[in-house]
Amino acid sequence: MEDLERLVADAREGVPRAVGKLVSLVEDASPRLRELAAALAPYTGHARVVGLTGSPGVGKSTTTSALVTALRADGRRVGVLAVDPSSPFSGGALLGDRVRMSEHATDPGVFIRSMATRGHLGGLAAATPQALRVLDAAGCDVVLVETVGVGQSEVEVVALSDTTVVLLAPGMGDGVQAAKAGILEVADVFAVNKADRDGADATVRELQHMMRLNRVEKGPSWRVPVVRTVASSGQGIDDLVAALDDHHTFLADHDRLGEGPRRRARAEIEAIALADLRARIRSLAGSTALDALAERVVDGALDPFAAADEVVASVRG
Amino acid sequence: MEDLERLVADAREGVPRAVGKLVSLVEDASPRLRELAAALAPYTGHARVVGLTGSPGVGKSTTTSALVTALRADGRRVGVLAVDPSSPFSGGALLGDRVRMSEHATDPGVFIRSMATRGHLGGLAAATPQALRVLDAAGCDVVLVETVGVGQSEVEVVALSDTTVVLLAPGMGDGVQAAKAGILEVADVFAVNKADRDGADATVRELQHMMRLNRVEKGPSWRVPVVRTVASSGQGIDDLVAALDDHHTFLADHDRLGEGPRRRARAEIEAIALADLRARIRSLAGSTALDALAERVVDGALDPFAAADEVVASVRG
Numbered sequence: 176m177e178d179l180e181r182l183v184a185d186a187r188e189g190v191p192r193a194v195g196k197l198v199s200l201v202e203d204a205s206p207r208l209r210e211l212a213a214a215l216a217p218y219t220g221h222a223r224v225v226g227l228t229g230s231p232g233v234g235k236s237t238t239t240s241a242l243v244t245a246l247r248a249d250g251r252r253v254g255v256l257a258v259d260p261s262s263p264f265s266g267g268a269l270l271g272d273r274v275r276m277s278e279h280a281t282d283p284g285v286f287i288r289s290m291a292t293r294g295h296l297g298g299l300a301a302a303t304p305q306a307l308r309v310l311d312a313a314g315c316d317v318v319l320v321e322t323v324g325v326g327q328s329e330v331e332v333v334a335l336s337d338t339t340v341v342l343l344a345p346g347m348g349d350g351v352q353a354a355k356a357g358i359l360e361v362a363d364v365f366a367v368n369k370a371d372r373d374g375a376d377a378t379v380r381e382l383q384h385m386m387r388l389n390r391v392e393k394g395p396s397w398r399v400p401v402v403r404t405v406a407s408s409g410q411g412i413d414d415l416v417a418a419l420d421d422h423h424t425f426l427a428d429h430d431r432l433g434e435g436p437r438r439r440a441r442a443e444i445e446a447i448a449l450a451d452l453r454a455r456i457r458s459l460a461g462s463t464a465l466d467a468l469a470e471r472v473v474d475g476a477l478d479p480f481a482a483a484d485e486v487v488a489s490v491r492g
Numbered sequence: 493m494e495d496l497e498r499l500v501a502d503a504r505e506g507v508p509r510a511v512g513k514l515v516s517l518v519e520d521a522s523p524r525l526r527e528l529a530a531a532l533a534p535y536t537g538h539a540r541v542v543g544l545t546g547s548p549g550v551g552k553s554t555t556t557s558a559l560v561t562a563l564r565a566d567g568r569r570v571g572v573l574a575v576d577p578s579s580p581f582s583g584g585a586l587l588g589d590r591v592r593m594s595e596h597a598t599d600p601g602v603f604i605r606s607m608a609t610r611g612h613l614g615g616l617a618a619a620t621p622q623a624l625r626v627l628d629a630a631g632c633d634v635v636l637v638e639t640v641g642v643g644q645s646e647v648e649v650v651a652l653s654d655t656t657v658v659l660l661a662p663g664m665g666d667g668v669q670a671a672k673a674g675i676l677e678v679a680d681v682f683a684v685n686k687a688d689r690d691g692a693d694a695t696v697r698e699l700q701h702m703m704r705l706n707r708v709e710k711g712p713s714w715r716v717p718v719v720r721t722v723a724s725s726g727q728g729i730d731d732l733v734a735a736l737d738d739h740h741t742f743l744a745d746h747d748r749l750g751e752g753p754r755r756r757a758r759a760e761i762e763a764i765a766l767a768d769l770r771a772r773i774r775s776l777a778g779s780t781a782l783d784a785l786a787e788r789v790v791d792g793a794l795d796p797f798a799a800a801d802e803v804v805a806s807v808r809g
């Protein structure tokens with residue numbers, strides 16, 4: 176194991192290899208994460224976190240890449256964290272997506288990392304804030320967190336952002352689905368990508384209509400904007416950057432910039448505590464060992480809720 | 493709330509509405525789940541659980557539907573549980589998939605349920621075994637658990653099956669990805685669907701080759717078969733049913749039929765216990781309340797690991 180202080184110092188200088196190694200420590204839930212958290216603490220608190228999410232095919236990676244270009248043109252240092260919820264099946268798609276980011280691979284002002292969390296006992300809720308601290312300490316002004324695929328875990332991740340962008344594309348029926356599924360509440364900004372395609376106007380109108388019906392406001396007076404983009408050509412990306420900055424200004428004006436960091440800290444603490452408790456559950460021995468209890472449940476001698484009561488009582492000592 | 497004993501009695505008679513209502517109780521994590529577990533206990537332990545998983549587009553729903561047809565022709569009662577890991581984005585795809593199952597909608601020997609777990613504190617690990625008990629008590633001989641989309645949660649679900657089928661399709665590069673991601677170890681049976689397409693032979697050979705290299709054996713002497721199917725025409729489905737029955741016979745011959753039920757009970761107990769502990773964490777007050785600790789972490793007065801230690805100490809009383 177390399178010296179942690181050395182790696183942190185190199186990461187602060189923007190050495191990509193050092194940043195990469197530190198994110199790897201996070202992915203692998205290294206026993207040194209405690210030490211890493213302490214070493215990074217003095218250098219964090221600067222980066223803004225922007226989450227991007229949406230169904231497969233709406234153009235998340237292309238939009239992320241276009242945002243990187245625009246933010247770099249603006250002189251900002253950018254981190255990209257592509258979160259893969261450790262699916263054994265998403266590897267292929269992930270690889271394909273990442274290739275599109277290759278134009279930024281040689282830019283020293285950009286750090287791009289795909290992150291899996293297979294080894295991480297605390298899951299995404301713990302691993303993502305930890306990786307964000309690495310990119311924050313490395314001097315990123317903005318970190319884009321792109322979630323790959325669909326699933327509950329991604330929803331948890333977007334909740335960790337300061338600003339959440341929900342991407343949609345015309346003609347995917349996403350508008351209605353979005354309303355049904357409650358993603359209206361998750362979005363701080365909507366981007367209707369592929370806005371040069373048929374149906375874009377309808378999708379924008381649908382979203383605006385639903386937001387009026389639902390009167391979704393992110394706190395007093397933030398009206399969720401709907402931005403049209405064609406990420407593949409860069410069209411509308413400046414509008415999207417402006418919407419992100421507007422939301423940041425709004426949070427600052429309302430003394431709410433601390434909300435994102437507090438949400439992240441809260442989720443991380445809870446996830447670490449639950450991972451600790453899970454480890455205690457799995458190390459129970461004797462009559463409250465999981466295997467012994469499972470046997471009694473299968474035999475019909477105990478119901479699973481009563482078994483869980485015994486587990487909780489044992490863990491609580 | 494209807495009388496639970498009445499619903500259970502009706503479900504045992506095969507009344508679809510009663511089965512549906514009981515699964516809804518599970519989805520919503522009804523406070524009466526304890527009572528439900530006790531009411532169902534005497535009538536369970538019969539159904540075999542077959543998990544089906546694979547990347548989007550390999551034909552999971554079509555294969556599930558074809559399996560239902562084959563199993564019904566054989567006189568078996570069949571349950572289908574389509575697990576949606578509560579993504580706000582998967583609603584549309586799910587709906588489309590379910591339509592393909594409509595040919596079985598009027599068959600009294602088939603119960604089909606899509607299940608979301610949004611309200612379920614124990615997540616999929618707890619909800620799935622609970623829903624399986626309902627379908628088991630309703631007299632199903634086989635329950636097919638189809639996982640929609642990709643993600644860590646689905647992997648957890650397939651681990652709850654007695655027999656797991658991993659579906660692949662030619663030309664998706666799935667073989668290599670499967671090897672990298674470790675799904676070889678998850679599969680009891682491989683089905684190469686769309687086997688009439690170019691590249692099917694290559695996919696089959698690739699899988700067989702990788703299994704030889706990895707010498708994946710599910711316990712002594714079970715050799716994971718690779719079955720070719722064209723689910724849309726029914727071709728190869730009888731071979732798939734035969735492979736499922738072979739695996740069941742293998743488990744019986746080796747006195748291992750109890751493994752699936754024990755895995756399910758173990759996962760359910762742990763998930764219920766963790767949900768209980770999470771609720772205790774969230775109700776902590778004073779200096780160990782999550783909000784108070786998160787504030788100190790954001791201020792740099794505490795690192796998240798030390799904060800989690802305080803949470804665990806408080807929960808343990």
